[in-house]
Amino acid sequence: MEIMSHDIIIIGAGMAGLRAAIAAAQFSKEVDVAVISKVYPVRSHSVCAQGGTGAVLKDGDSFDLHAWDTVKGSDFLADQDVVELFVRRAPQEIVALDHWGCPWSRTEDGKINQRRFGGHSFPRACFAADMTGFHEMHVLDGKAKTFDNVKFYDEWFVVSLLVNETAVAGLTAIDMKSGEMYALRAKAVVMATGGHERIYEFTTFSHTATGDGMTIAYRAGVPLKDMEFVQFHPTGLVPPGVLITEGARGEGGYLLNSKGERFMKRYAPERMELAPRDIIARAEMTEILEGRGLEGPYGHYLALDIRHLGEEKINERLPLIRDVAIKLGGIDPVKEPIPIRPAAHYSMGGINASIKAETSISGLYAVGECACMSLHGANRLGTNSTADCLVFGAIGGQEAAKHALSESLRELPKEQILTSEKRVFDTILGSEGDERVAAIRDEMRTIMNDNVWIFRTGDGLKSALKGIRELRERFGKVTVEDKSKQFNTGLIGALQLDFTLDLAEVTITSALARTESRGAHFRKDYSKRDDENWTKHTLAYCTKEGPKLEYAPVTITKWPPTARTY
Amino acid sequence: MTSKVEKVVEFKIHRFSPENKKRYVSTHSVPIRKGMTLLDALMYIKDNSDETLAFRSSCRMGVCGSCGILVDKEPMLACYTQVLQLNSDSLVIEPLPNMKIIKDLVIDIQPFMDTYNRIKPILIKSEEALKEPNAFVQVTADLKKYWDLSLCIKCSICYSACPAAIDEKFLGPSTYATNYRFITDSRDEGTEERLKAMADNLWLCTSCNSCTMFCPKEVDSSTSIVDERSLIVETGGIPRTVRDVLTSVTRYHNPMGMHPSKRMEWAKDLEVKAFPTIKDADILCFMGCTAAFDPRSQTIAKSMISVFNRLGVNFATLGTEEWCCGDHILRLGEKGLFEMLAEHNLSTFEKFNTQRILTLSPHCYNTFKHDPPYSEKNLNVQHYTQFLAEAIETGRLKPSKTINNRLTYHDPCFLGKRNEIYDSPRQILKAIDGLELVEMKRTRESSFCCGGGAGRTWTEEAVPEKRPSVHRVKEALELNVDMIATACPFCVTTLEDAVKVLDVEEKIEIKDVLELLDEAT
Numbered sequence A: 001m002e003i004m005s006h007d008i009i010i011i012g013a014g015m016a017g018l019r020a021a022i023a024a025a026q027f028s029k030e031v032d033v034a035v036i037s038k039v040y041p042v043r044s045h046s047v048c049a050q051g052g053t054g055a056v057l058k059d060g061d062s063f064d065l066h067a068w069d070t071v072k073g074s075d076f077l078a079d080q081d082v083v084e085l086f087v088r089r090a091p092q093e094i095v096a097l098d099h100w101g102c103p104w105s106r107t108e109d110g111k112i113n114q115r116r117f118g119g120h121s122f123p124r125a126c127f128a129a130d131m132t133g134f135h136e137m138h139v140l141d142g143k144a145k146t147f148d149n150v151k152f153y154d155e156w157f158v159v160s161l162l163v164n165e166t167a168v169a170g171l172t173a174i175d176m177k178s179g180e181m182y183a184l185r186a187k188a189v190v191m192a193t194g195g196h197e198r199i200y201e202f203t204t205f206s207h208t209a210t211g212d213g214m215t216i217a218y219r220a221g222v223p224l225k226d227m228e229f230v231q232f233h234p235t236g237l238v239p240p241g242v243l244i245t246e247g248a249r250g251e252g253g254y255l256l257n258s259k260g261e262r263f264m265k266r267y268a269p270e271r272m273e274l275a276p277r278d279i280i281a282r283a284e285m286t287e288i289l290e291g292r293g294l295e296g297p298y299g300h301y302l303a304l305d306i307r308h309l310g311e312e313k314i315n316e317r318l319p320l321i322r323d324v325a326i327k328l329g330g331i332d333p334v335k336e337p338i339p340i341r342p343a344a345h346y347s348m349g350g351i352n353a354s355i356k357a358e359t360s361i362s363g364l365y366a367v368g369e370c371a372c373m374s375l376h377g378a379n380r381l382g383t384n385s386t387a388d389c390l391v392f393g394a395i396g397g398q399e400a401a402k403h404a405l406s407e408s409l410r411e412l413p414k415e416q417i418l419t420s421e422k423r424v425f426d427t428i429l430g431s432e433g434d435e436r437v438a439a440i441r442d443e444m445r446t447i448m449n450d451n452v453w454i455f456r457t458g459d460g461l462k463s464a465l466k467g468i469r470e471l472r473e474r475f476g477k478v479t480v481e482d483k484s485k486q487f488n489t490g491l492i493g494a495l496q497l498d499f500t501l502d503l504a505e506v507t508i509t510s511a512l513a514r515t516e517s518r519g520a521h522f523r524k525d526y527s528k529r530d531d532e533n534w535t536k537h538t539l540a541y542c543t544k545e546g547p548k549l550e551y552a553p554v555t556i557t558k559w560p561p562t563a564r565t566y
Numbered sequence B: 001m002t003s004k005v006e007k008v009v010e011f012k013i014h015r016f017s018p019e020n021k022k023r024y025v026s027t028h029s030v031p032i033r034k035g036m037t038l039l040d041a042l043m044y045i046k047d048n049s050d051e052t053l054a055f056r057s058s059c060r061m062g063v064c065g066s067c068g069i070l071v072d073k074e075p076m077l078a079c080y081t082q083v084l085q086l087n088s089d090s091l092v093i094e095p096l097p098n099m100k101i102i103k104d105l106v107i108d109i110q111p112f113m114d115t116y117n118r119i120k121p122i123l124i125k126s127e128e129a130l131k132e133p134n135a136f137v138q139v140t141a142d143l144k145k146y147w148d149l150s151l152c153i154k155c156s157i158c159y160s161a162c163p164a165a166i167d168e169k170f171l172g173p174s175t176y177a178t179n180y181r182f183i184t185d186s187r188d189e190g191t192e193e194r195l196k197a198m199a200d201n202l203w204l205c206t207s208c209n210s211c212t213m214f215c216p217k218e219v220d221s222s223t224s225i226v227d228e229r230s231l232i233v234e235t236g237g238i239p240r241t242v243r244d245v246l247t248s249v250t251r252y253h254n255p256m257g258m259h260p261s262k263r264m265e266w267a268k269d270l271e272v273k274a275f276p277t278i279k280d281a282d283i284l285c286f287m288g289c290t291a292a293f294d295p296r297s298q299t300i301a302k303s304m305i306s307v308f309n310r311l312g313v314n315f316a317t318l319g320t321e322e323w324c325c326g327d328h329i330l331r332l333g334e335k336g337l338f339e340m341l342a343e344h345n346l347s348t349f350e351k352f353n354t355q356r357i358l359t360l361s362p363h364c365y366n367t368f369k370h371d372p373p374y375s376e377k378n379l380n381v382q383h384y385t386q387f388l389a390e391a392i393e394t395g396r397l398k399p400s401k402t403i404n405n406r407l408t409y410h411d412p413c414f415l416g417k418r419n420e421i422y423d424s425p426r427q428i429l430k431a432i433d434g435l436e437l438v439e440m441k442r443t444r445e446s447s448f449c450c451g452g453g454a455g456r457t458w459t460e461e462a463v464p465e466k467r468p469s470v471h472r473v474k475e476a477l478e479l480n481v482d483m484i485a486t487a488c489p490f491c492v493t494t495l496e497d498a499v500k501v502l503d504v505e506e507k508i509e510i511k512d513v514l515e516l517l518d519e520a521t
């Protein structure tokens, strides 16, 4: 097998990965950086981010206020030292993106404009119309490509990490175009592989959000933290799950049930449709469970009605939403209400990482949505995720560069390379069982949607865990029909399924253990927050018997837990 | 819970297996439900019918640019197209053209992505400016200037449809658009450097408009290129071939550099009425410079006269007072010169008391229709194919002779893509007995440019295999036709050159629709 070497390899070319690459390349011309991504960088999920990126820029706002909003939003599970660092670093990221060319929307005097966003008590969401992530990504991609010391491996699929004792030595990856597997050596590896929302059936995320890096790190021995916390967004378009931005409600859209009632009056009489995401998502589920959902060809749903805004205003303020509803939902919101229901939207949990993005393996860093430095705790605020990718992407890139400059390459563990090769080509591609990837994948998603959704119960979670373990068994008998090498998307699908099955198991195990309700994690059988027993982070370790759970304390600097009311 | 199946659509997918280099077509029936996109249908096929099918996708919301495919020859994003809206029971799915196929619908987009490395796709600023701790100031009016161009998702659809992109010297439509997006960004300080990256290659664009027409994000690359050319023209950094054309037009009001007094020589044996002797006629025929000066095109012009005479049309030309319409000049970026030509022609139209104009060339037609100052006058203008198709339909003109020929029709971009005149020329051909009209693979909206637009007829320097015309003639040859008919003097010239280059003069002939009609009446 051919072996390539770099000082730093960044896995993932989304917002976090590209930001890390830029930071590492800028840190020193001497470091040789590689970026590996299973899709071309601008195809990464990050281009989907719409609403904005949060940062303190204006008088009247303050770091403490942004931090407090974040901590409160997190339902007091965020590590407050991380939050404080984050809010201080976010503004310079906005300026950097501006200097590289991001087309920020502007105020009348030509300054960067900021808008309101759920859970933030000050308008601090910087935005580029309703395509914020898209523009940020294209600028980051352009910037990363200006460096001679950054090399891109586009459409390379990472399969495993290679670890020499307690330090990272490299990784194995498949060049999708040729189908060949390679080992790559590095002094430092930065994991930036994004979220795992595709363990669910109904999600706002790209098809590629399969959490690969979380599983790869988990299998290499790094614990996954707080995986029970998955955010659900109240308005996923039915049937595709594509996000209908909060802006539609911000502009005055109503949420209606089958009786035509604005049902939010029962759940948040003051804030109505503009209450926090988790509250609306739970309200929607209650309406559906109590029989007041609308019944459509793709299951129960609720209606997001913006017709009363009129065609003119819709065209002016919500052009993308109209376009998306027509092109993807087959309905015109000027004439019909938009069918919506809650959709899996963000993974608060991820690879356990320190405030400097370090993990428990020396030389392995994790940034972006796949990482968990405990910035978002039990519930992320809108706009904090892209900011997280930028701030900690930059920190992770720099730390990796420092590390690479002081370390030398480690010997590659040959047997790990062989194991990886055998697993892919013999065990998975060579298998001749009678199970199908698509069937297992869909069943996994159904289980997660049915039992690990917005309302959870001990019994439901137990049955889900049993179901996922059966699927894991069946995965052993899966056959990939396509036996060829080049661009074998069937094989990639099988490998992604393999990764997501582990993540489903970890998510359920962590959720089952947490006998309280906090942020996005809501247990019907334990419907109160339990600060005394549960102000702590879940850490899931990979063992042969499945995930083993441990717990770690939450760092509290200024803000002791109080009731979270809006 | 599943929804009602609205109908079953047959998908015929063009496949390519890299293992044994085999091409084949696989057919799949897909039950279509309301809301299903083409991407959903492809995923359905992969999950239920053929797991080996390869295609790309990611965001499934039209922003990541992964999923461009050809559907019945038209490029589109699979994830952003509702199957039911295509109104068809059977669809042919192919990978995007112009790029190597890796497998099935997956093409090698690396060459496309690499074009961005030849420009700088971020702001160019001085070191000093970048030290500034605050964001730069930019008012909304300035943001709006480049906003539309910043919406490109790098899907490569434009590149796949671009005739100029077969030459790797060319950057690709979206790359020029991106470069221009930064030129028009008030924060950018790199115009000079940006123009340099394009100075010797953007002349390959033929202004065929395919890029703009097919862009799923309505990015107007085609116009960006013209605007960039204007900037280069202003700085004077234009290639010799282009400069020669512009000099000729400035001096002689035609790109060939012929003395204007010779403009009517082609008609010296014909009795053609012309301004200023004649100041009024039912129809003003705007002949165009090629018809006036290029020997090959003159025969088309003569056909026009003889058909019009037979029809008994009361027509005249502007004689030596006709100046170049300026279409090519405008697309080459010489806006000032274009305006001068337009002013002259418009004032002559007025002196002539023009009620109705017919053009021989689609280029004159196009500029009269769409480009100010012409367009502001709402001229009553038709291309000759429209006029003659009407004459045939109303029975005023009856082609009587048989011409036994198997032929294909090449859509001129300035008639088809830019003006949606696809049927008139075909109606004329169909009215002629003995002609068997077969269509090329790429036809009508998805037609492939001959490579002659935007002055490229005169500036062509590419080696044969990189000329669009050569590709086009080869495509026609696949049909075993012995003739390509078209309705544009530039297409005739460029395609004929390609026939010579390919050395297939024995096999295939290029004719204008007018010539065939003349022969048949």
Ligand SMILES: Cc1cc2nc3c(=O)[nH]c(=O)nc-3n(C[C@H](O)[C@H](O)[C@H](O)COP(=O)(O)OP(=O)(O)OC[C@H]3O[C@@H](n4cnc5c(N)ncnc54)[C@H](O)[C@@H]3O)c2cc1C
Residues within 6 Å of the ligand: A011, A012, A013, A014, A015, A016, A017, A036, A037, A038, A039, A040, A041, A044, A045, A046, A047, A048, A049, A050, A051, A052, A053, A054, A132, A133, A156, A157, A158, A159, A192, A193, A194, A195, A204, A205, A206, A208, A209, A211, A212, A213, A243, A345, A346, A367, A368, A369, A370, A382, A383, A384, A385, A386, A387, A389
């Ligand atoms: C519709 C929508 C709207 C959103 N809007 C906002 C918003 O307005 N504001 C906000 O702050 N957040 C928003 N978010 C959240 C935010 O977009 C994401 O959290 C963030 O973009 C994640 O970025 P990332 O860099 O961590 O990962 P991603 O962008 O997902 O990138 C992951 C990268 O890893 C690569 N990769 C993965 N696995 C492998 C592998 N095995 N081998 C090689 N490469 C691999 C991928 O190719 C990709 O390049 C939104 C999310 C959605 C779904």
Ligand code: SF4
Residues within 6 Å of the ligand: B158, B161, B162, B163, B164, B165, B172, B173, B204, B205, B206, B207, B208, B209, B210, B211, B212, B221, B222, B225, B449
């Ligand atoms: S106008 Fe035609 S030739 Fe010019 S860039 Fe667009 S597609 Fe290419």
Ligand code: SF4
Residues within 6 Å of the ligand: B151, B152, B153, B154, B155, B156, B157, B158, B159, B173, B174, B177, B211, B214, B215, B216, B217, B218, B219, B221
């Ligand atoms: S300009 Fe349009 S067609 Fe071309 S790559 Fe960009 S989005 Fe695609």
Ligand code: FES
Residues within 6 Å of the ligand: B056, B057, B058, B059, B060, B061, B062, B063, B064, B065, B066, B067, B068, B077, B078, B079, B080
């Ligand atoms: S899948 Fe992203 S544009 Fe179609």
